[in-house]
Structure formats: structure tokens, C-alpha cells
Amino acid sequence: MPLNVLIAGAGPAGLEAALTLHRIAGERVATTVLAPDYDFNYRPLSVLEPFAAGGAINYPLKRIADDAGFEHRMGSLASVDSAAHTVQTSDGEQISYDVLVVAAGAVPIAPLRGMTAFDGSLNAAKAMHGLVQDIEAGYTTRVAFVAPPGGAWPLPLYELALMLAERAFEMDIDPELHFVTLEDAPLAIFGPEAAREVAKLLSIAGVVVHANSRMDRLENGHLHLAPGGEELAMQRVVTLPRLAGPAIDGLPADSDGFLVTDKHARVLGVPDVYAAGDVTAFGIKQGGLACQQADAAAEHIAHRAGAALDPTPFTPVLRGMLLTERWSRFLRRDVKADDGTVAGRALWWPPAKIAGRELAGYLQSLDEDFGHVSGLPVESRIGADAHPVEVLSLH
Numbered sequence: 001m002p003l004n005v006l007i008a009g010a011g012p013a014g015l016e017a018a019l020t021l022h023r024i025a026g027e028r029v030a031t032t033v034l035a036p037d038y039d040f041n042y043r044p045l046s047v048l049e050p051f052a053a054g055g056a057i058n059y060p061l062k063r064i065a066d067d068a069g070f071e072h073r074m075g076s077l078a079s080v081d082s083a084a085h086t087v088q089t090s091d092g093e094q095i096s097y098d099v100l101v102v103a104a105g106a107v108p109i110a111p112l113r114g115m116t117a118f119d120g121s122l123n124a125a126k127a128m129h130g131l132v133q134d135i136e137a138g139y140t141t142r143v144a145f146v147a148p149p150g151g152a153w154p155l156p157l158y159e160l161a162l163m164l165a166e167r168a169f170e171m172d173i174d175p176e177l178h179f180v181t182l183e184d185a186p187l188a189i190f191g192p193e194a195a196r197e198v199a200k201l202l203s204i205a206g207v208v209v210h211a212n213s214r215m216d217r218l219e220n221g222h223l224h225l226a227p228g229g230e231e232l233a234m235q236r237v238v239t240l241p242r243l244a245g246p247a248i249d250g251l252p253a254d255s256d257g258f259l260v261t262d263k264h265a266r267v268l269g270v271p272d273v274y275a276a277g278d279v280t281a282f283g284i285k286q287g288g289l290a291c292q293q294a295d296a297a298a299e300h301i302a303h304r305a306g307a308a309l310d311p312t313p314f315t316p317v318l319r320g321m322l323l324t325e326r327w328s329r330f331l332r333r334d335v336k337a338d339d340g341t342v343a344g345r346a347l348w349w350p351p352a353k354i355a356g357r358e359l360a361g362y363l364q365s366l367d368e369d370f371g372h373v374s375g376l377p378v379e380s381r382i383g384a385d386a387h388p389v390e391v392l393s394l395h
Contacts, residue, residue: 002030003305006087006095007070008077009103010035010061012354013277013290015068017101019358020298022068028305031070032097033061034077034089040064042363043120044287044353045323047159050128051167053325056120059366067362077104080250082270099272099301102248102259103294106278106285108241114218115146115237118160128160131236135164136171144178144223144234145207146215148242151278151285155320157240158187158198163324165205177207178232180225182214189284190318190331191340197329198322198342215239243278243285254281263313265297274301288319291356319348319355 005021007014010033021029039058048054065072075089086096111117116131118124134140145161147154161179168175179186179202185195186202186209202209215237216226223232245257252269254260258281260268265280267273274297277290296314303311315336322329330347333340341347352360366372 002028004098005029005031005301006097007031007033007101007103009105010040011103011105011277012287012356012359013294014103015040015064016291016294016356016359017103017276017298018068018070019362020295021302024309025302025305025307028307032073033070034073034075036074036076046120046125047156049125050132051163051325057372077248080248082250082273101297102275102279103277104246104279106243107246109244111239112218115239117239117241118156119241132167135168135175138173140235142176142234143236144180144232146180146237146239148239149182149214150242151283152240152243153286155322159323160238161207162201162205165207166324166326178210179207180210180213180215183211185211190333193340194331194342246279264300264311265293265314287354288356289316291359292316295357321353
């Protein structure tokens with residue numbers, strides 16, 4: 001009898017787990033993916049939408065289910081009965097499992113009134129597009145980008161700031177742009193080399209960086225920063241949603257509602273339950289890391305199902321593509337080795353925004369089938385002494 005694996009969630013972590021299980025476990029597992037949507041919405045490119053330079057892409061889950069050999073059941077996870085090995089969906093349906101992989105994501109917290117939170121959705125893109133139009137028309141001249149506390153992935157906010165600066169330069173206007181971050185330097189999470197490069201790019205773009213700072217309050221168009229009490233008179237403030245854990249009924253969670261996992265992505269304190277992605281207590285919420293957690297879970301499950309492999313534990317390697325309409329920078333950091341790299345050429349292939357071991361290549365094959373071409377500027381080199389060749393990334 002195959003091992004009955006239920007994956008709750010069809011985001012990057014859920015699909016990466018399903019694809020990995022299909023490849024390494026085959027018929028040793030029977031996989032079901034519980035998700036409330038008919039499509040997988042690939043959101044990292046949504047930062048381009050406000051500038052009419054691209055946007056998110058939808059991939060039909062039916063096609064992915066056929067290719068990856070799983071059953072797609074409509075619904076979302078409401079609670080877990082770990083003793084009975086069953087889950088209850090938001091529609092009241094009960095589904096049994098031998099092994100459960102929770103990849104249900106985090107819960108976004110609404111921003112303060114007067115702030116625009118960019119979450120990659122169509123509504124957020126429309127709101128940001130309105131800001132771009134106001135900048136172009138001269139109605140708005142002072143904008144602050146504020147990275148929220150917590151584990152929200154900050155890179156899209158830098159992309160929005162840089163692209164807004166690019167658009168202003170093209171229109172021969174000079175708005176006052178600020179960036180507020182709790183980090184010591186811009187994208188210091190990738191190491192000092194990347195931080196210096198990003199700081200230089202922001203400086204060239206005319207974006208004033210306020211490092212080691214956070215928003216204390218926003219009152220009557222005045223952004224108050226802490227510590228230090230600096231005050232900025234801003235017409236618009238752009239941020240990212242803060243994230244909270246979903247606090248799933250029946251599963252132990254930390255004080256913020258996130259699931260605590262071990263090196264093989266097993267949820268502590270409950271048998272036969274794994275978790276990957278934003279739902280976990282891991283401090284950085286990012287699609288590529290979510291895929292790495294999913295790989296660790298899938299390998300451990302496949303080993304349990306009888307696959308001849310030694311499960312590799314989750315060892316985070318951070319990969320990020322900083323993208324504008326004109327150029328891209330690839331940032332990579334091996335967290336364990338504390339080794340960071342930044343380059344204008346691809347540091348992984350395919351050069352996807354979500355660098356999942358299985359997911360990136362699979363989505364590239366779908367793009368080829370569906371005729372998707374994003375036209376992103378990505379430099380490739382063949383051989384150590386070769387000249388750079390610009391290619392078009394499908395992601």
C-alpha cells in the first residue's frame with residue numbers, strides 16, 4: 001500500500017513537495033493536494049505590473065496535478081486531529097492521511113491607515129500603479145518605502161523603490177524617495193558585498209536610506225522613525241504586509257501562531273506532520289527557502305515510504321533576484337557558510353525568482369508549452385572567458 005500523503009496548500013512549498021515526491025518516491029506514495037484555488041498564482045513578477053512591464057502568471061493546477069501525479073481537492077485546512085490522522089477543511093469535509101505536509105502559508109496583517117501594502121495581488125498592483133501615475137503627473141513628490149518588522153521578504157519593496165526612481169528619471173522629475181529598514185544596510189541579509197551593491201544602486205537612484213530604523217507612527221502625513229525620533233513629511237507610504245501564523249487548530253504553535261519544525265521539516269510535538277514555507281517559525285519568509293524546506297520534508301517522507309535515499313536536512317541557501325525594468329542583480333548567500341555573492345549574471349539556472357529545485361525547472365517547461373515570454377534581462381556566460389550574452393528569462 002502506498003503512503004497516503006496529504007499536502008495542505010498549493011503555493012511554492014506545497015507544489016515543490018508534490019513534485020519532489022513524484023520524482024523520488026513514485027508509486028510508493030499517493031499524494032493529495034488540498035487547495036482552494038484552480039490556479040497556482042506565481043506572484044514574484046507582480047512588482048512589474050504597476051509599471052506595465054509584466055505581471056503575475058497563473059498556472060492551472062489541473063495540469064500540474066496531471067504532471068506531478070497528485071489529486072487536487074478543493075478546500076483549505078481548518079483543523080487537524082493528529083490522533084485520528086484526519087484534517088477538517090473549511091467546508092467541514094474530513095480527509096484522512098498517513099503523513100500531512102502543512103504548506104498553508106501565513107496570515108497577512110492589514111497595514112495602518114494611510115499606508116499602501118504591496119502583497120503581489122491585483123488590487124495592490126492597481127494601487128501602486130495609481131502611485132506611479134501620481135508621480136508622473138507631479139501630484140505626488142514625497143514617498144517612503146518602509147520595510148515591516150518580522151519575517152516578511154523585503155526584496156520586492158526595494159524593486160518597487162528602484163523602479164519608481166527609474167520611472168521618475170525617465171519623466172525628468174525628481175521626487176523625494178526614502179527607504180526605511182531595520183537592517184544595518186540594504187538587503188544586508190545577503191551579506192556585506194550585496195549590501196554595498198544595493199546601497200550603491202539606491203544612492204544612484206536618489207533613494208535616501210534610513211538603516212537601523214523602523215516606523216514608530218504615522219500621523220497627518222508625518223512618518224516618525226525610531227530610534228532617534230526622525231520625522232519625515234511624506235505624501236505616500238508603501239510597505240509590505242506583516243505576517244502572522246495561522247494558529248491551526250490541533251497543531252502546536254509558537255506565540256505568533258507559526259509551526260516549529262526540526263531539520264527535516266517535522267512539526268515538533270506531533271507525529272507524522274511536516275510543515276514548509278511561511279507557515280513555519282523560520283525567521284525568513286521567502287519562496288526559495290520554502291521550497292528548500294519542502295525538499296527536506298519530501299525526502300524524509302520518501303525515505304519513510306521505502307525510497308533508497310539518505311534524507312538531506314534543511315540547510316538554508318538564500319537566493320534572490322533584484323529586478324527592475326532595465327536590469328537584474330542576482331544575490332546568493334549560504335547561511336551556514338556565511339558566504340554571500342552578488343552578480344549581474346545568473347547565479348542559478350533557470351534564473352527564476354523562486355529558485356525551487358523542482359519548481360523552477362518545471363514552471364519553465366510549462367512556460368515553453370504555454371508560450372509565456374517575460375522578456376526579463378538576464379545575462380548568461382558560457383565559459384570563464386566568454387563575453388556576456390543577454391537572454392530572456394521565462395520567469
